[in-house]
Amino acid sequence: MKVAARHGASIRNAVQDTRQAAARPAARSSNGNMARTARGGLRSAHRALMALATFGAASLACSAHAEELTGTLKKIHDDGAVVLGVREASIPFSYFDGKDTVGYSQTIALQIVDEIKKTLGMPQLKVREVTVTSSNRTPMLLNNQIDLECGSTTHTVERENVAAFSNSFFQYAVRMIVRKNSGITDFPDLAGRAVVTTAGTSDERLLRRLNTDKHLNMRITSARDHAEAFGALKDDRAVAFVMDEPIVYGFKATDPRPDDFVVTGTPLGYEVYACMFRKGDEPLRSLVNGVITRGQISGEAERLYKQWFTQPIPPHGINLNFPLSEQNRALFAHPNDRALD
Template sequence: MHGVLVALAACGALALATPARADELTGTLRKIHDDGVVVLGVREASIPFSYFDGKRTVGYSQAIAMQIVDEIRKTLGMPQLQVHEVTVTSSNRTPMLMNNQIDLECGSTTHTVEREKVAAFSNSFFQYAVRMIARKSSGITDFPDLAGKPVVTTAGTSDERLLRSLNTDKQLNMRIMSARDHQEAFNAMKDGHAVAFVMDEPIVYGFKATDPHPDDFIVTGTPLGYEVYACMFRKGDEPFRALVNRVIAHSQTSGDAERLYRQWFTQPIPPYGINVDYPLSEQNRALFAHPNDRALD
């Protein structure tokens, strides 16, 4: 087995040293080569994964996306390859991928078995729990407290599906609102239109940390489930999948992913120098040690 790994590593090193010939390219790599540009789907407010800091798109996921872009440049022998960013939402990111409007999306997209029907996913780069954020003054501590109350989540997310299933299964009679994006959902909770915003734990921690009054809010609730984020690209494209996974696996096993994690989750981040204060979990530490592309649902 060790010999096989060494051979694969050698092949990987050779691939990095010798750019692919244009006539050998297929799928996304051929499209990027011919267009002279890679089109990234980015988010406006998925703090600290992919968000606009007032000048440019930054974040943990965006850093991973740019590492992938660097590998594409090397593979294609195109050091001046341009990057075009297209803002996507939870609702339109998959259709935009399928319609060739974006080539790659690394934001806060959950890899689910259902989504595998229409898109492909990379090695996971983050594992998390689905919880909620509420005002401390609301008295909300767990999901049964939401019975009969207005609750918000983001449209087109796996969290919306989990929340609606909970509502039906437990007959909570919640009034579920589906916001266009995470910022709109958080604002709905903050402004009192909903008592809680149900979303991925790191996302709500990001909103709590960056609010002018973070102590007014609490992240709470028994997890509705555990999920993973991954980069998303078109199905049936093995060369592109191999490239993306090679980048992510190397980052995780080399220690670079943990460095990136510390940068975006445990240190001050732009534009206001806020610290999300979300230490590396044992689940993510295990993921980094054993890169894989499995959905958890």
Template sequence: MKVATRRAQARAATRRASVRARLPGNTPGVRGLRRAFVALAACGALASGAGAHADELTGTLKKIHDDGTIALGVREASIPFSYFDGKRTVGYSQAIAMEIVDEIRKTLGMPQLRVHEVTVTSSNRTPMLLNNQIDFECGSTTHTVERENVAAFSNSFFQYAVRMIARNNSGISDFADLAGKPVVTTAGTSDERLLRSLNTDKRLNMRISSARDHQEAFSALKDGRAVAFVMDEPIVYGFKATDPHPDEFVVTGTPLGYEVYACMFRKGDEPFRALVNRVIARSQTSGDAERLYRQWFTQPIPPYGINLNFPLSDANRALFAHPNDRALD
């Protein structure tokens, strides 16, 4: 039996006792009247208790309440945002996701609410959200104006540039050097769109391939199937730092653009949007977000104790000072 239901029944019992105390006599007519008053009192108590609270829930919060589970989308290899360290899912944005989970538990009054982690990729995360296979995800998803047509986004939690990683001895320093060469990116990302637009606009004739996920894309670079991996700057820095031979790679290129990461959830769900934004804004303006950033970008991270040495940028510092949910494209 749920705690909220027990509380509602206790209030009903108190109200019944109060009604009995006020009803005089013990005649059959009075006893019938007493039973009627007691029934009405009980209904009133339940209507003003947990039942009303549950009935007021809508959208994602109602789904989570009814399911008794939060379906959280997570990534396998978006270092250092959301990735599997050999034991569990960890990372900068995973920590933000768990803060949101805690807020959901408090809001619903369900401290033992379970979390079911569902692995998503850049290609399937949106369909899985729309099909109710996940309730929300905070990985490395770019908030773009185009994506607002199908999903909703929280306050941004990270701003970055789109660049590339290449081998040190490749002679590649900027995107013009990729003309006529094989280049890899990750399918379903905003980076893929930017790269293909660049290829068309500048007539570079790059041979672009789109990998299933970031790990597969970086493997294509390492195996020589591509001369560069175009992706979000912090992602490629993560692969460089965690590779056994980091000095063999360089992050380079004039930024193709600047974008922001945000949590993604279903459109038209204002109560859930307000909850998520409240958590992110509170963290950013309190200084907690900057401490979390230092933990994942300037200190050793699991599983190998590698330090990305990626200091907080002025753009991210400004974002933390003024939380917002604006796309940059």
């Protein structure tokens, strides 16, 4: 409002100067040179008035646009920064490669940031990254510590009670990774044995439900993050690491001895990843879904998939050799935000 008041005062001053300039040639028109000078002053004052009025209108429009913003977009506008929740070791979705956060999901997150910059008219908008885990990502979102999280977060019906989810960008099966010489091929083989998963994940819920329903008496440990869970398997503190199929393929591919491990087991279920943001934020939902949908129907999503799942990726040039599934192909053809559980 202060900006609008200043521009209003400036325009009024310009109007007064124009009137004074208009009066001068009438009073002294007997002198041709003086009349021409006055007319020149009138034209200059008029041009100044029009320029100032245009500038003032633009400023008022900008101010009005800012006042119309709501939710996360308003927060980002007012803060001058967007805060992304990122993962350290969700290969190849969101992970630290030694220099930057990279990955399939991280690329989508940065495409969303570019769209936010355009929408807000803020090309120099700052981007801050905050590392999150499966356990703390939702509390950090609800406490406004992050604005958006596009990592490896499963969209479930239960989670809709506390957060909102974008259109899905990846569909996968829940399976396990074991040592090749373990003799384990399916989940019944885990009866009475030590098994690890990651705390705060939908996989943990599925695994504990299986343990109860099938009376397997597994000794389940919930690790802080994916890397810690895989470490438990490598150190033989667990015989299996149950997690999203692409995640365990990522750990297998990046291990110095990948042939020591195998991904196996009848899927416990199928789930989808999506970006997570605060509930009731329709402007942000529309923006995020627009970016994801355009990528999927244009073919960009399939190109991005091939880059991160079928080609060498940083930092060591490993290849997950994880071809596009028919489920993901169908998802790309028909973008949607449905949970699968």
